[in-house]
Amino acid sequence: MNKTKSLDRIDMTILKTLQADGRITNVELAQKVNLSASPCLDRVKRLEAEGYIKRYAALLDASKLNYGMTAFIQVTLDRTTADVFKLFKAEVVNIKEIAECHLVAGGYDYLLKIRFINMDSYRLILEKVAGLPAISHTHTYIATEHIKEDAGVPFE
DSSP states (O other), X not given: OOOOOOOOHHXXXXXXXXXXXXXXXXXXXXXXXXXXXXXXXXXXXXXXXXTSSOOOOOOOOGGGGTOOEEEEEEEEESOOOHHHHHHHHHHHTTOTTEEEEEEOSSSXXXXXXXXXXXXXXXXXXXXXXXXXXXXXXXXXXXXXXXXXXXXXXXXX
């Protein structure tokens, strides 16, 4: 296993730049961080290998792809044991409309973010969620306006 090296100012600038524009060329990135192309690429590869960069992706407009509605579902399990958590996790990843799933501390167990087309499709997704192992009950909050969505890691 690679020993993680502490990040310096250049590494942080690389991460911030790639987070804002994952399609930037290595030459452009190297110019932004004042390195030549080869050492810049070496740093990017190290940041990838050490897990600082998880993956590269495009941010899509969900509404243009017919998934313009968003809801958050609070899920409470009927019991919180290791096997129930394991079963729930194994099943929840198979529901494609679930964009995010978080185990949370507080008044319920999981918070799901779902994307869907319309209220009929929401009802079908809710049926899938309700069918997950050990569900006690759910509460849904439909988003009516997206004010701020995931902007990544908050760099200075």
